[in-house]
Amino acid sequence: MTSTGHTDRKTVPALEIVDPGLQTTVQDYPGRLGLQSLGFFPAGPADHLAFRVANVLVGNRPGAAALEIPRGRFHAVALCSGLVAVCGASGVDVTLNDRPVPTWQAVPVSEGDSLRCSVARGPGFRLYLAVSGGIAVPEVFGSMSTFLVGGIGGLDGRALAPADVLNAYAGRTARRRGYRLPVDLRPRYTSDWEIEILRGPHADPEFLTEADYKELLSNEWRVDVSSDRAATRFHPHRFRWARDSGDIAGGHPSSVLDGCYPLGGILAYGDTLTVLGPDGHVSGGSAVVATVAHASLWKIGQLRPGRDTVRLREIDLDQAAGLDEHAQFILRPEQLEPL
Structure with a gap:
C-alpha cells in the first residue's frame, strides 16, 4: 500500500473535532478509480453533487477533500481563518459561535470560531462541509x-472521533470572498424520490419478464433502515423471472456467474433489490437489473433509511449525458453569486 501526492504543499491546522456525529468521514471526488480488480470500489462522497458544490463555494477544485456528515449533528472549532460551506440535507441548523449561518x-471563519450543525430534520440525509484549501x-x-x-x-482509514485535528492546504486560508449557489439551482430534496436508471445489464427478457420490468418502474420502493454507504436496500419484492433458476450459477433465477459490479448497480439478491454505493463490493453473482445514472447517484446518497420511498424512471444514454451536463452547469463559477 502506498501513500502519495501533495507532499510538497504546506498545510495548516484547520479544524478540531468536538462532536463528529454519527459517522463523519473525509472524502474526495471521484475517489479511487480503476482499482476494482484489486477489490476497491471508489469510495468518495455518497452525494457527489452537494459535495462538489460545497468545494466550489469556498474556492476549491470540485473534487478536493471535504467532510461527509450523515444525518447532521456535528461540532468543530476552526483553527485558522478561511471559508467554510455546508451543503446537503435540508432542515439543518448551522451556527457559527451560536449565530445562525446559511447553507449553500x-x-x-476565524481562529477559535465554533461551528455546529444540528440533526437534519427535513428531507435528505447527508451534509457536506468544505474548508478553503481542502482537507489535507x-x-x-x-x-x-x-x-x-x-x-x-x-x-487513518476510519470515521472521525472527538479531538481529531484536520489540516488544510495553505494558501487559501485567509479570509476572503466566497460564493452562494442561487436558490433555483439548488437540488430539491424530498421524501418521495424519482431516480433515473439505465436498463440492465441483466434485465428483460433474459432475466426479468416484461411484466417484472414494468413492476420495477411502477412500484414504489421503500428504503430499508439497514441502508448505508455500501448499499441502499429496498423492501423485498417477488419477481416472476424469465427462467426457473440460475443454472450452474445457483438455484435462484437472480444468480449469475460472478462478474464485476458497476457503481450504482441495482442488484437482485433473490427478492431484495440493492443499489451499490461508493463503499460497495466490486463483484459477485447477482443479476444487475438496472444501473442508476451517474448524474443521479447524488439522490441515492440523500435517501433517508427507514423513511424515504423511490420510483425508478428509465432513461437512455443521451438523456444520462444531458443530466451530467446540467450538473456541470451548476458547478460553473459564472452561475454562482459572489458574496
Missing part, C-alpha cells in the same frame, strides 16, 4: 477518500 453559501490527508492509491470497509484513506 461560503461563510468566513495522505493519498492512498491515488485518493484521500475514506474506504471504511478496507480501513484505508481519510484519517
Whole structure:
C-alpha cells in the first residue's frame, strides 16, 4: 500500500473535532478509480453533487477533500481563518459561535470560531462541509477518500472521533470572498424520490419478464433502515423471472456467474433489490437489473433509511449525458453569486 501526492504543499491546522456525529468521514471526488480488480470500489462522497458544490463555494477544485456528515449533528472549532460551506440535507441548523449561518453559501471563519450543525430534520440525509484549501490527508492509491470497509484513506482509514485535528492546504486560508449557489439551482430534496436508471445489464427478457420490468418502474420502493454507504436496500419484492433458476450459477433465477459490479448497480439478491454505493463490493453473482445514472447517484446518497420511498424512471444514454451536463452547469463559477 502506498501513500502519495501533495507532499510538497504546506498545510495548516484547520479544524478540531468536538462532536463528529454519527459517522463523519473525509472524502474526495471521484475517489479511487480503476482499482476494482484489486477489490476497491471508489469510495468518495455518497452525494457527489452537494459535495462538489460545497468545494466550489469556498474556492476549491470540485473534487478536493471535504467532510461527509450523515444525518447532521456535528461540532468543530476552526483553527485558522478561511471559508467554510455546508451543503446537503435540508432542515439543518448551522451556527457559527451560536449565530445562525446559511447553507449553500461560503461563510468566513476565524481562529477559535465554533461551528455546529444540528440533526437534519427535513428531507435528505447527508451534509457536506468544505474548508478553503481542502482537507489535507495522505493519498492512498491515488485518493484521500475514506474506504471504511478496507480501513484505508481519510484519517487513518476510519470515521472521525472527538479531538481529531484536520489540516488544510495553505494558501487559501485567509479570509476572503466566497460564493452562494442561487436558490433555483439548488437540488430539491424530498421524501418521495424519482431516480433515473439505465436498463440492465441483466434485465428483460433474459432475466426479468416484461411484466417484472414494468413492476420495477411502477412500484414504489421503500428504503430499508439497514441502508448505508455500501448499499441502499429496498423492501423485498417477488419477481416472476424469465427462467426457473440460475443454472450452474445457483438455484435462484437472480444468480449469475460472478462478474464485476458497476457503481450504482441495482442488484437482485433473490427478492431484495440493492443499489451499490461508493463503499460497495466490486463483484459477485447477482443479476444487475438496472444501473442508476451517474448524474443521479447524488439522490441515492440523500435517501433517508427507514423513511424515504423511490420510483425508478428509465432513461437512455443521451438523456444520462444531458443530466451530467446540467450538473456541470451548476458547478460553473459564472452561475454562482459572489458574496
